[in-house]
Amino acid sequence: MSTFYTSTPQAQAHTEILLKTAVAPVWFEDRSAMSNILLDEGSQKSFISEDLAAQLQLKPCGNSTISLSTFGNANQNVRHMDKAQITLEIETGGFIPMDVLIVPRIAAPLSNVTNVIASKLPYLKGLRLANPVTEDRKFELSLLIGADYYWSIVQDHVIRGDGPTAVKSRLGYLLSGPMHTFTGEQSSTGMFNVLIQHQQEERSLEKFWDLESIGVKADELETTTMKDFNDEYETKCITYQDNRYTAKLPWRNDFNELPTNYNVTLRRTCNMIDRLKKDTNMLKMYGDIIKDQKRRGFIERVTENGNQSNRIHYIPHHAVKKGLIYDSYTYSL
Structure with a gap:
């Protein structure tokens, strides 16, 4: 919608909703990295992005099967995700061990501008915020802490005022709730103002709840x-x-082009081979089956090059052993 003003515009009231966000170090073994965190009591599990997992050189310690559905959709999709263990460093220097699931991406970036405005409110001055005030306008999420660890972090002290509510946590004060701001420019000449902010907010919320951001899309x-x-x-x-x-x-x-999925597939395949190395007989049998399948023309080697007409999508390989002895052994994708 567009509006044309011929007189000095007045400031317009605008409301944004803050979510509980924080910035804190996370650890895996002797490596650490800063994480942008969203605390969401509505999520049953906690998730870490592949980018942050790569920074930590995170090693999966198993996998988990979960059922997901898009917001407002009763249909569920079963997903198998790598599980890992990290340690969250809290404000006092202590640590909280956490189990997390690794996903390509958690959600679309959140706006970080409102946090700067909120920090200047009189009833919030002097508080150590869990999400420090920075010049960054976008907040790219790398860790989502769900209800499994939410109450290990969030504490009881609450500060209310004419704006967002501050809740004490072991990472600092978390801000959440409506934040009223005013927009407008001082000018004595006419101007053309395109009002699209409301549509952008709805789309941001839609992206946040759309499970496509972690690799899930309902069949339509x-x-x-x-x-x-x-x-x-x-x-x-x-x-x-x-x-x-x-x-x-x-x-x-009408499908969207798949990503190569190379890094995820390589990591999972290497982890599988490491497990097979613990049993030399099984590793040899596994290799013999692959060679036999290739000889019989069931599978073939694919090489990437600049002349490749179709983009390659890699699927993780999973070995399956049947029975208590090695007389029946197969594999599946």
């Missing part, structure tokens, strides 16, 4: 569309030649 295909897709797939994508069926992967026509 209608039943009729799926039927047409299945019919086309059967006629065009499945062939029979030399006593062998060949079926293409059932890609959607």
Whole structure:
């Protein structure tokens, strides 16, 4: 929406909502890095971004299966995520061990401007804020602390006023709630003002709740569309030649291009090989199966080069041992 003013504009009231954010060091073994934290009691688990995990050279200690659904959607998606253990350094110099799940990205960046304004409010002056005032306008989240550790950090003392509420925590005071600001420019001439802030805020909130930011997107295909897709797939994508069926992967026509996923796949594959090295017989059997599959033409080596027409997407490999002895051994993607 656009508005044209021919007189001096008046300051406009504007409300933003602060979320509980903090900045604190996190540790893995003898390595540390600063983390931008969101404390969210509405999340059952805690998450760490792949970027922060890479800085810490974090080593997964297992995996966890969780069910996720988009905001307002009853459908759930099952996800398998690497789990790791980190240590959060608190204000007094102590430490809180935490189990976290590794995700590509936690959420879209939050605005950091309102924190600067809030710190100047009379009833908040002198408080040591968990999210220090900086010149950075964006707050890129790298750690989400859910309800599993929320009350290990948040304490009882609350300060209220005409603005956001301050809650004491072991990281400093956390600010949350509505923050009223005023916008407008002093001018004696006409100006053209494009009012799009409200739409941007709605989109930011939508991005925050959209689970696509951690790699999950609900399937939006209608039943009729799926039927047409299945019919086309059967006629065009499945062939029979030399006593062998060949079926293409059932890609959607309107899909977004997948990322390469190289770093995640490499890390998980290396971790799997490290586990297999503990049993030399199993590691040899695993290698023999891969060689046999390649010899029989079931798999082939893919090399990346500048002339590659299609972008490569890597899928982590997972070894599966069946039975108590090595007479039955297979693998799956």
